[in-house]
Amino acid sequence: MSVAETELLVCIKCRQGPENPLGDDRRPGRRLYDRLTEAGAPEGVRLRAVECLQNCDYGCTIALRGGTRWIYVYGNVDEVEAVETLLDGAARYAATADGLIPWRERPDHFKRNCVARIPPANFPDPLEED
Amino acid sequence: MSVAETELLVCIKCRQGPENPLGDDRRPGRRLYDRLTEAGAPEGVRLRAVECLQNCDYGCTIALRGGTRWIYVYGNVDEVEAVETLLDGAARYAATADGLIPWRERPDHFKRNCVARIPPANFPDPLEED
Numbered sequence: 654m655s656v657a658e659t660e661l662l663v664c665i666k667c668r669q670g671p672e673n674p675l676g677d678d679r680r681p682g683r684r685l686y687d688r689l690t691e692a693g694a695p696e697g698v699r700l701r702a703v704e705c706l707q708n709c710d711y712g713c714t715i716a717l718r719g720g721t722r723w724i725y726v727y728g729n730v731d732e733v734e735a736v737e738t739l740l741d742g743a744a745r746y747a748a749t750a751d752g753l754i755p756w757r758e759r760p761d762h763f764k765r766n767c768v769a770r771i772p773p774a775n776f777p778d779p780l781e782e783d
Numbered sequence: 784m785s786v787a788e789t790e791l792l793v794c795i796k797c798r799q800g801p802e803n804p805l806g807d808d809r810r811p812g813r814r815l816y817d818r819l820t821e822a823g824a825p826e827g828v829r830l831r832a833v834e835c836l837q838n839c840d841y842g843c844t845i846a847l848r849g850g851t852r853w854i855y856v857y858g859n860v861d862e863v864e865a866v867e868t869l870l871d872g873a874a875r876y877a878a879t880a881d882g883l884i885p886w887r888e889r890p891d892h893f894k895r896n897c898v899a900r901i902p903p904a905n906f907p908d909p910l911e912e913d
Contacts (some may be wrong), residue, residue: 726856768898772833
């Protein structure tokens with residue numbers, strides 16, 4: 654199965670975040686996922702819950718991937734404040750062919766909180782330029 | 784192009800690490816890559832240099848991926864001490880079907896320095912268990 658469309662992966666096990674004002678037992682990551690679901694993913698973006706993205710010290714954590722794009726992982730996501738930013742960033746990511754949102758268009762949170770990125774399978778060998 | 788075999792991706796731009804005792808201008812990430820190349824990747828593992836894995840504050844950084852396995856990203860890699868650990872860990876990863884090295888067999892460095900992991904395309908929805 655290929656990853657053709659853009660996916661916004663949300664770690665639903667993240668424990669980092671403020672006290673739950675609603676008093677239920679959902680973790681911050683799960684509440685973030687629920688908020689994103691409620692807001693609705695942009696066209697061409699599929700929202701998916703993930704068991705654990707293992708960036709536990711710097712959650713909440715999300716990842717963007719799809720097609721032949723670079724995968725990007727972002728941490729320190731505020732489960733309340735970041736919803737709009739994530740949906741906007743996911744739409745911008747989906748609009749690229751390679752996953753690289755131009756710097757000036759990149760959401761500030763993405764600029765400062767990239768945890769890691771993973772190249773597509775067919776990326777160029779940087780040592781060939783040597 | 785699919786990623787069938789296991790790949791050990793090495794960020795060659797990482798600046799974290801000790802002073803270069805050889806006095807050349809290679810960055811720690813590049814020196815790590817060169818050491819791994821010299822030591823030789825285990826069977827079934829392809830070593831690849833990457834321009835930047837964007838885990839710059841916690842380098843050196845590597846990633847393991849391949850086939851339908853979870854992708855794992857590890858940081859805080861010591862460019863000298865970690866060579867054997869990385870090659871051993873890559874072999875253990877390659878021996879799994881899903882990328883999950885059993886905890887007792889997992890190298891200590893992997894246990895403590897996972898930066899993030901990314902699920903395969905076809906991972907189960909954790910919310911279906913709710």
